[in-house]
Amino acid sequence: MAAPRQTALERQYSLLGLMLIAPTVLVFCAVIVYPLVSAIYLSLFSVFTPTLQGGWVGLENYRSLLGSGEFWVSLRNNLVWTAGTLALQVLFGVGMALVLHQNLWFRSLARSLILFPYFVSTVVAVLVWKWVFNDLYGILNHVMMAAGIIDWPVDYLGTMPNAMISIILVGAWKYFPFVVIAVLARLQTIPEPLYEAARIDGAGPVARFFDITLPQLREVLVVIVLLRAIWDFKEFDLIYLMTGGGPVIATQTLPLLVYKEAFALNRMGMAAAYAVVMMAIMLVFMVLYIRRTRERRP
Amino acid sequence: MADVEFRKVRKAWGAVVAVDDLDLAIEAGEFVSLLGPSGCGKTTTLRMLAGLDFPSAGEILIGGRRVNDLPPAQRDIAMVFQSYALYPHMTVAENIAYPLKKRGVPRGERGPRVAKVAEMLQLGPLLDRRPRQLSGGQQQRVALGRALVRDPRVFLLDEPLSNLDAKLRGHMRAELVELHRRLGRTMVYVTHDQLEAMTMSDRIAILEGGRLQQFAPPQAVYAAPANRFVAGFIGTPSMNLIDGELAAGPAGPEFRAPGLALAVGPLAAGTQPGPACLGLRPEHLSFGTGPLAGTVQLVEETGHEAIIAVTLGEGGPRLVGRSPAGLALRVGGQVRLALNGPAAHLFAPGPTGRRLNAPSPSGAVAAAAAGDQP
Known part of the structure; x- marks a missing residue:
């Protein structure tokens, strides 16, 4: 290819450009590429965590992983948790955003308060919720028994499906403010004349929501769903602190399984293999997300 | 009998009076411009007629029927917005058909009516496009089409030409006059541009500070301005x-x-x-x-x-x-x-x-x- 010769000034500019992106590239390599490559490398070994000693096993880790029932149970739990909590987040989030978009006198206060669950540290939030759900002293059982809804305390975190439902609800509570903020920002940019035109054209409130609001929210909802799907899929602290994966492994998701392999069973290589598989699954979401954000409709 | 009538209409937002003591009778088939500088109350007047704002006092009648308490959809009006307000996720055809759809016109009937409007406005080749793929003038015509398709009694136009460039504006002015002549419907046109008001209207209502200053044909407004404001406002x-x-x-x-x-x-x-x-x-x-x-x-x-x-x-x-x-x-x-x-x-x-x-x-x-x- 006969590229036109660069002038001295152009060369100078490209050199400056290289110098300016070099720090970013170096940091990126150090904190993303190196750990990624070493995780994949590690997954091909059998490693004892405390000593980090072990030998090459090739794809043996992956073979036993795919053959183990625990992987498939955890993956199923992971998908149930992700789908359940994400659906509730979007439902509450959009609903609350619509409420906050109205001209209420307490709107600015409510908008600040709504962010509260999102800002509270997960550890703090989980401790509070664990007390709420506590089967002996919890306020929830107390209130429900006082109201006559139940006769006997319910074990919210120690039995299934209660435990899964509980973490899904707490996850939805913790993360729906993200949806509220993103949807609210979009709602405020929908031009008012669209609604006025629809009113003149004969659309009632429900038709206006489905014909104007929802199509306008579509793009932001796709981005929200993909982002939150990635984040919920890899959620660790909330589930670990709420149930620790229990009862037995009924709420154990893949991140918890990775942790258990690495630091409870001391099999670092196996943990790395789980992590790599998890990454491969999340890659699907990420590819979708990248394609979504990049492509412009024809 | 007047087709559109304002009787002692007043609109105040708190202490700010946007329109005060407005009496206006527009004949059937007339093209009337509401003309005035920014903040004179002309858009508020139009929005009250459309049912998007509600008068604080007074009565508004369309076709002899009091419409104060009627929602916009039941007033037998159509409106073209300054920003066109086309539904961005719908095609041109869907945009034009929307008012029919919301009024329960059967699907089979919608197609021919959309086609007729599209032909009148030369939108035929654009029916499958989305608003963002259209030029300003084309979007303007789609907005007109959405208003026309229902064949309403009164057309309301809120500065529909202000987003177009000067040449296109001149062209669309002529098209609107031609359209009005062909349809013979009552049109109420809001503008701050005296050239548009003078060239298109049967009568001009000049507003200032929320009050009607003069309501007369363009020639009369020019030759015999009712007061000093009108005299200074009209003419270049x-x-x-x-x-x-x-x-x-x-x-x-x-x-x-x-x-x-x-x-x-x-x-x-x-x-x-x-x-x-x-x-x-x-x-x-x-x-x-x-x-x-x-x-x-x-x-x-x-x-x-x-x-x-x-x-x-x-x-x-x-x-x-x-x-x-x-x-x-x-x-x-x-x-x-x-x-x-x-x-x-x-x-x-x-x-x-x-x-x-x-x-x-x-x-x-x-x-x-x-x-x-x-």
Whole structure:
């Protein structure tokens, strides 16, 4: 290819450009590429965590992983948790955003308060919720028994499906403010004349929501769903602190399984293999997300 | 019977009065412009008619029916918005069909009606596109199509041409006039552009500060402005307005200002001598010869004519006139000029001082208007 010769000034500019992106590239390599490559490398070994000693096993880790029932149970739990909590987040989030978009006198206060669950540290939030759900002293059982809804305390975190439902609800509570903020920002940019035109054209409130609001929210909802799907899929602290994966492994998701392999069973290589598989699954979401954000409709 | 009627309509937002004591009767099939500067209440008036805002007092009637408590969809109106307000996720065809769909027109019936409108507005090839793929003029036509498809009783247009470039605006102006002629429907058109109002309307309602200043055909508004505001607002360059004194002269009433004494035409009965304002259109100044002497301040050659600004005498009033091109004038030089006294307008003092000229028979107004139009 006969590229036109660069002038001295152009060369100078490209050199400056290289110098300016070099720090970013170096940091990126150090904190993303190196750990990624070493995780994949590690997954091909059998490693004892405390000593980090072990030998090459090739794809043996992956073979036993795919053959183990625990992987498939955890993956199923992971998908149930992700789908359940994400659906509730979007439902509450959009609903609350619509409420906050109205001209209420307490709107600015409510908008600040709504962010509260999102800002509270997960550890703090989980401790509070664990007390709420506590089967002996919890306020929830107390209130429900006082109201006559139940006769006997319910074990919210120690039995299934209660435990899964509980973490899904707490996850939805913790993360729906993200949806509220993103949807609210979009709602405020929908031009008012669209609604006025629809009113003149004969659309009632429900038709206006489905014909104007929802199509306008579509793009932001796709981005929200993909982002939150990635984040919920890899959620660790909330589930670990709420149930620790229990009862037995009924709420154990893949991140918890990775942790258990690495630091409870001391099999670092196996943990790395789980992590790599998890990454491969999340890659699907990420590819979708990248394609979504990049492509412009024809 | 009037097709659209405002009766003592008032609209206030808290302490701010947007429209006050508005009485307006628009005949069926009429093209009426609501004209005025920003914040004069013209858009509020239109929105009240559409049912998007609600009057604080008074009544609005469409086709003899009180519509104060009717939602927009039941008023038998269609509206074209300044921003067009096309539904961005729908195609052109879906946009136009939307009002039919929401009114339960069967699917099979919608297609032909959309096609008919599309043909009228030359939108045929664009029916499958989305609004963002259209130019401003095309979007404008789609917005018109969405209004037309339902065949409403009254069309409301809110500055529909203000987002177009000058050339397209001229073209769309002609198209709208043609459309109005063909449909014969009542149209209420909001604009701040006097050229649009003058060229398109059957009658113009001029508003200022929430109050109706004059409601008359364009020629009448131009030839016999009802008050000083209308006089200064209509016409480019604007009418010369000179504050001075009305006095009894030897041969009838005379207007006096520093450096100027002009005999004026017959005045309305009961007009007293005292402070007044003289209004003189630029075309009623003639340059070259005349009893007055002025100093040339500015000459703007527009090609076929020149706009000339002069000051009369020493520190006298500044006047703007138009003169055929080719008059050799130098800025700072002297020029003789004459004022056409009988064509002068006289107003009572104050920003909306009323017209003091004796009302002329309507035929005379029309004749004068024909001669006056630039």
